[in-house]
Amino acid sequence: MPVPVKIRARRYLNSLTCYRSWENDEEKDITNHLSLAEGEVSLGIYAFHPKEIKDSIVVTTLGLWVFNCNNFNAKFIKYTDIVATSKPSKSHKNSTLEIKLKNGSQLTLKVMGLTGEVTDAFSFLQFLMCVDKDIERETGKCPQVEWFTLPDSDQSSFSEAVSWFIKKQYTKYSKMSIPREKIKKWMQSDDLETLGIVFTLMKDYKIEPPLSLEDEYKFMILYFECCLLKNPENKTEWSDSRETITELIVDWFKILSDKPNTYKMLDELSEWLAQLYQGADNQLRTYIVRKILYPLLEKQEIAKFLTDWEKEPILEIAYSKARKLGLL
Helix, strand or coil: CCCCHHHHHHHCCCCCCCCCEECCCCCCCHHHHCCCCCCCCEEEEECCCCCCCCCCCEEEEEEEEEEEECCCCEEEEEEEEEEEEEECCCCCCCCEEEEEECCEEEEEEEECCECCCCHHHHHHHHHHHHHHHHHHHHHCCCCCCCCCCCCCCCHHHHHHHHHHHHHHCCCCCCCEEEEHHHHHHHCCCCCHHHHHHHHHHHCCCCCCCCCCCCHHHHHHHHHHHHHHHHCCCCCCCCCCCHHHHHHHHHHHHHHHHCCCCCCHHHHHHHHHHHHHHHHHHHHHHHHHHHHHHHHHHHHHHHHHHHHHHHHCCCHHEEEEHHHHHHHH
C-alpha cells in the first residue's frame, strides 16, 4: 500500500534544518505565486538561503517547485518526470542533488545543508526514492528512474552498480537480469563499497549469462582481501567488516569443498590465506587464527588443504595455536 507523500516528507524532510513544514502552520505568501494543480497541496519549503527565495524548493504532493532566481518564477518538477539522479555525498556539506527529466533537461537541487551528520541532499534523495516506490505501488508500473547515474564526471563503477541494485531492489515487477559483462567490469574495481554491491548482486540476483565458478572464485578472493586489509570497523551500507568477512571466508572454503573438481581452488585459497597471514600485522594474524584457521581445522575435509602450514616456521606457529583452540 502506497504511503502518502506528506508522510514521506514528514519522515525525511521535516527534521532538516533548512526545511520548514507547513503541515501545522499557515503557508507563506509564496504559494500564491505558484500555479498549483487541482488537488495539489504544498507541504513545506526548503530554503538554504533563509533571506532569499533563490534556490528554494517548495515540496508538494505532486512534485517540486524550484526557484532559480530571486523572483517568483519557479520551475515545476513532477515526481513522475524524474528519470535519473546523481549520488550525493552522505557526509560532505554543500553537496547538491542532480536530477534529469524526461525531456532530457538536467537540474541541480541546491539542498546543501547538513543536519547532524547527514547531508540534506542525501535525505532529499531518500525522500524521492520512497515517493517513486509509492508511485510504483499505486500505478503498478515499473519505475523508470536511474538512481545514482548522474555523477559529476564520468560514471563510476560504484554509481553504476548502485543504480542496478536500486533497480533490482525497488522494481519488483522487473524480470530483467544483470548482464554478465557489467558484473565483470565492476569486479575489477579496487573500491571496497563497489565490491560490496557486486557481492550483493551476485548473491541475490540473476546474472545472464551466469558467471563461471572461476569468475566467482577470483572475485571472492579480491573482496575477502579488501575487507580484511581495509578493515571497516563496522559493516557499512554495502561492504563487510573484518568481523563479518571472516565468516564468509570459512563458508567459501566449505562451498568449494562440496563442489567437484575444486581441489586446485582450495589449494590456492589456502596459499592465499598463508600469504595474507605472513604479511599481516599482529591484530590481523590473531583474527586469522581465531576466526578462520581454527574453524577450518575443525572440518576434516578442509583441514587436509592446510597441512602445508606445518612446513613454514611462521605458519606452523599459527597452525599450532589454532589446533590448541580446538582442544580447549
